[in-house]
Amino acid sequence: xxKIEAIIQPSKLEAVKNALHDVGVEGMTVLEARGHGRQKGHxxxxxxxxxxxxxxxxxxxxxxxxxxxxxxxxxxITGTARSGKIGDGKIFLTRVDDAIRIRNDERGxxxx
Amino acid sequence: xxxxLILWLVALVLCPLGAFAQTPxxxxxxxxxxxxxxxxxxxxxxxxxxxxxxxxLTSSALVLMMTGPGLALFYGGLVRKKNVLSTMMQSxxxxxxxxxxxxxxGYSLCFGEGNSFIGGLNHLFLRGVSLxxxxxxxxxxxxxxxxxxxxxxAIITPALITGAFAERMxxxxxxxxxxxxxFVIYDPMAHMVWGKxxxxxxxxxxxxxxxxxAGGTVVHITSGVSALVCALYMGKRLGYPQTTMFPHSVVLxxxxxxLLWVGWFGFNAGSALGSGGLAxxxxxxxxxxxxxxxxxxxxxxxxxxGKPSVLGAISGSVAGLVAITPASGFVSPSSALIIGLLAxxxxxxxxxxxxxxxxxxxxxxxxxxxxAGGTLGALLTGIFASSTxxxxxxxxxxxxxxxxxxxxxxxxxxxxxxxxGTLIILFLVDKTIGLRVSEDHEIQGLDLSQHGEEGxxxxxxx
Numbered sequence: 001x002x003k004i005e006a007i008i009q010p011s012k013l014e015a016v017k018n019a020l021h022d023v024g025v026e027g028m029t030v031l032e033a034r035g036h037g038r039q040k041g042h043x044x045x046x047x048x049x050x051x052x053x054x055x056x057x058x059x060x061x062x063x064x065x066x067x068x069x070x071x072x073x074x075x076x077i078t079g080t081a082r083s084g085k086i087g088d089g090k091i092f093l094t095r096v097d098d099a100i101r102i103r104n105d106e107r108g109x110x111x112x
Numbered sequence: 113x114x115x116x117l118i119l120w121l122v123a124l125v126l127c128p129l130g131a132f133a134q135t136p137x138x139x140x141x142x143x144x145x146x147x148x149x150x151x152x153x154x155x156x157x158x159x160x161x162x163x164x165x166x167x168x169l170t171s172s173a174l175v176l177m178m179t180g181p182g183l184a185l186f187y188g189g190l191v192r193k194k195n196v197l198s199t200m201m202q203s204x205x206x207x208x209x210x211x212x213x214x215x216x217x218g219y220s221l222c223f224g225e226g227n228s229f230i231g232g233l234n235h236l237f238l239r240g241v242s243l244x245x246x247x248x249x250x251x252x253x254x255x256x257x258x259x260x261x262x263x264x265x266a267i268i269t270p271a272l273i274t275g276a277f278a279e280r281m282x283x284x285x286x287x288x289x290x291x292x293x294x295f296v297i298y299d300p301m302a303h304m305v306w307g308k309x310x311x312x313x314x315x316x317x318x319x320x321x322x323x324x325x326a327g328g329t330v331v332h333i334t335s336g337v338s339a340l341v342c343a344l345y346m347g348k349r350l351g352y353p354q355t356t357m358f359p360h361s362v363v364l365x366x367x368x369x370x371l372l373w374v375g376w377f378g379f380n381a382g383s384a385l386g387s388g389g390l391a392x393x394x395x396x397x398x399x400x401x402x403x404x405x406x407x408x409x410x411x412x413x414x415x416x417x418g419k420p421s422v423l424g425a426i427s428g429s430v431a432g433l434v435a436i437t438p439a440s441g442f443v444s445p446s447s448a449l450i451i452g453l454l455a456x457x458x459x460x461x462x463x464x465x466x467x468x469x470x471x472x473x474x475x476x477x478x479x480x481x482x483x484a485g486g487t488l489g490a491l492l493t494g495i496f497a498s499s500t501x502x503x504x505x506x507x508x509x510x511x512x513x514x515x516x517x518x519x520x521x522x523x524x525x526x527x528x529x530x531x532x533g534t535l536i537i538l539f540l541v542d543k544t545i546g547l548r549v550s551e552d553h554e555i556q557g558l559d560l561s562q563h564g565e566e567g568x569x570x571x572x573x574x
Binding site for chain 1: 351356555560566
């Protein structure tokens with residue numbers, strides 16, 4: 001069982017979501033996020049005063065998948081979220097010990 | 113008491129003498145009565161002028177309120193968060209640009225002495241536009257009041273178009289497009305319908321007298337049809353229609369639409385150019401049509417989607433207000449109810465069905481509401497116009513089929529000018545500075561890419 005955390009450009013969410021559905025991912029959590037990696041922000045000017053905005057709007061996707069689906073899901077994300085430019089985002093994979101469905105106590109892959 | 117008695121006696125003695133001798137004393141008495149009468153007449157005219165002027169200045173302010181904040185909020189709420197400021201700016205900047213053009217030559221081209229198609233240049237830089245009335249347009253309000261009132265119409269008309277190309281047009285291209293648009297489309301149409309000697313003018317000797325009380329053809333058909341041309345020429349927003357593009361705040365749109373409804377009283381009732389009964393008639397018709405259209409749209413939506421939405425209700429009110437614009441001042445309150453009800457249902461179909469069927473991205477439904485509603489209203493005016501409301505207008509229901517024909521001509525000319533003119537302007541701007549923002553800028557949002565600001569700045573939680 002693996003947790004995928006993907007940080008992507010907000011404009012790519014729709015495409016990524018559809019691609020994930022196509023490879024059989026049934027659920028995900030989407031968060032509005034702000035941040036930056038090597039991509040730095042931009043400046044905004046309000047009444048002549050310049051502000052540097054270095055935390056840029058991003059979307060963070062989280063999902064926990066059975067191990068046999070992880071590679072397909074990663075490819076679905078990279079295939080759709082990539083524009084080739086700086087700021088496309090990152091994917092992080094983490095091992096997960098267990099999962100529990102609150103409604104009926106199902107555990108492990110059953111609960112995903 | 114004694115002195116008064118003596119004066120009376122003297123007067124009694126002098127009167128017959130005067131009758132015989134035509135003494136100068138009697139002459140003076142007659143003159144002073146005449147003078148008093150003249151003075152009274154002048155005062156009565158002054159009072160009427162002041163009353164009319166008070167309402168017309170109020171109406172001018174109400175019509176400006178329709179653009180900012182009315183339309184700016186209405187449209188601003190309908191776009192995505194990243195485009196809210198750029199959308200509001202498109203309305204606001206027109207309040208400035210059109211005003212300056214109006215002072216230089218816009219007013220003259222619309223209302224100056226000209227030919228059947230366009231006004232002359234005799235009012236360039238508002239020359240001769242004084243504080244006395246211009247008898248061709250009004251005998252009571254100062255021409256400057258008339259000028260500033262008409263200016264507010266010239267502002268909101270192009271602002272309505274911005275709904276069609278929301279979220280994708282370069283600010284610079286929008287400015288150039290709009291400047292050209294006022295010259296090529298608005299000025300000729302306003303002159304033809306409302307200018308002295310205009311081809312379609314119903315009150316001042318036009319060849320095809322078209323009834324358009326407050327701008328069904330001049331304002332709503334021209335802007336709505338131009339909007340459709342813009343949407344088709346410029347293409348869809350990135351990701352439309354696969355990506356859902358929700359209105360980011362129906363709350364803002366709600367406030368905007370409610371302000372539009374109130375402002376519309378200035379738009380329509382103000383078009384009486386006075387504060388008399390005709391203004392009341394237009395006011396009542398306006399309100400009744402808006403109310404009926406809300407019900408029309410909601411009913412259609414309820415049947416079609418199972419729920420009446422808030423966005424539907426407010427869109428319905430605007431549809432009704434658009435449709436009654438040419439008809440107000442010509443139709444009875446009950447006719448206004450019918451016009452509103454039809455407009456609500458018809459514009460719902462245009463927006464929900466026809467747009468989806470043809471797949472064009474008229475982003476905020478400028479055509480579906482203003483183009484379609486304006487056309488419907490202009491034609492229905494030719495049916496419901498009643499000579500008991502306004503001696504100028506008599507429609508099909510009174511057996512005057514010629515009026516409906518004239519309405520068709522007026523509608524046809526407005527459509528033709530809007531289509532041809534807008535196509536030419538779009539082509540010119542496209543080939544010189546380009547119409548659309550780059551793909552990156554469109555994704556980033558126009559607020560940041562065009563203005564370097566955000567509508568809702570994200571604060572680090574303290």
